[in-house]
Amino acid sequence: MKGIIFLIAMSAIITSCNQKPAEEQRTEDLSTPIEQVSKHEKIKDKALFNIEDIAYSDHDLGNFPFFTFPNGLKERAKPLINRFDVCFFPIDSVMTPFEGKLYRVDVVSEQGEQFSKHYFEKSMETYLSSIGGVKIYDGEISRKEYDRYNKQFQRRGGQGDIGYFDEHIKFYVIRSKDKGNIYVQFSADNISGKLNVLQEEDFQQTITKITADDILKDLTQKGKAILYINFDVDKSDISTDGKNIVNQIAKALTKDNSLKIAIEGHTDNTGDAAYNKKLSNDRAHAVMFDLINQNIDKSRLSASGFGAERPLLANDSEDNKAKNRRVELLKIN
Template structure:
């Protein structure tokens, strides 16, 4: 089977012949595909007002390349240097339901490429994507606007609204939903109808969640202390307090085990916070938390002469405190090997 290259620019020539009064003519997109015709014929039928059932849609085996599968059409570009998220979700809409789809996600705004010298329209963008999606064996499962309770429910579900290319629907705003049913993960695409030359492109390929968190062991701690001179740990405490949670105590138990395995090992326990809130409060909180870890270790049988504790608040961030993800990285406990 030949691999399909979805070069969206130039794939609407055939469509424009029949719809010359409504399309952008020679700005069309072309899909280089010699195998899709039989699949495309059956794929162009929307589910209409019928109840959505993924099992009723033919499975596409067409090679569509690497995620996110579709380039921006000629004369357009994805903006803001957006990246693929290995795991996230998108809320899809059909005539009868709203539902979350989890997996690999890409969301981007599409604007006219000012350097390209080509004037484009929203119709051109939507036709370009639809032609490419149908050629990939896709089916349009919704076109229209969300109203009343459905609109309110959708906007409650899309907690990512406004992020990257995710638009926020409102009364009178139309959207389109497509699905490509595949054995390697169904692909859902959402586009936005507008009255000017831009749209949003949201795509998700269903993938199961893969756990990446692993249990911290004494061996991990010893290895870090030996190779790096320190071990960075994320010990859970009660919110804005120094009390160690049950999960946090499990990590402290592993620290104690590491110290028991090497009786010559001495460590300094350093507490760190992000920059949220008052600086003096954060300093005291980090002090109290590092002392809590030391106390727990002493209770586990570790000689207090092998331990010291100090908090630094937000004075020594690992990374810039410019996102919630980075702030979480800065809220940590570091064990420093003392020679």
């Protein structure tokens, strides 16, 4: 009899040792790429969060980002606003990606006043609750969870960067029939606060194929064509996609044999200015040499690089920086 009891006890101990803590199992289950866990429907499959359980707010939420700062507080610097981005929010202690229009900002006191963590958090929680916001999370993520999700989406820093393992995060969801799903998270210490607002949206593909007719139309009507030709990273080698666009430039020049163009390379302001200028010059010349190899007379072409000297937009967001990394064709006759 004692032997039977001993065997049962040992079996229970072995079974217990082979079982991982629930939190650890949950974290490992969610260690999938962002492309596989980017919508709440997929999170719902894991029984962590169901947006359908949240009642619609009947309040007029206004326009993105939907609310002001509390009196006496202001943004530290110009906020990051991206038309489409990804942001991680804590659900059941797991940082989970959502996509849409993103607003991120650091919050500080106006000059001469001391920042109050309690005042910032109390203001945010009271207002969000008053407009139908539902608190989803209030706590800190583990170091293990931080390391897990940071591998697939390394911290970018900058304005309003939330999601560190020693950071207390408060996370609310507002569900609106006309504004969609709105996700709000914030954190604070005794010096400043951070705020993220994401209006969930589906990705819309805006890339279309560049044709020779498009290039000719821009050159004729505007005097220039702005193109986004892909190159190898930190090199002047034209990628396969970039080669397709250069082929269309060649077709445009073949259609109008009198057309002469200047090819200008441009970059954003990331990195060393002298290096960027040389890189943009090399890339402009790479386009020119490719056109010459396609039997376009060299006398019809010139090439130069300007680095970050002539931005289309301020280099204050990733979207704007991407638009500044371009090749311009200028009609010179």
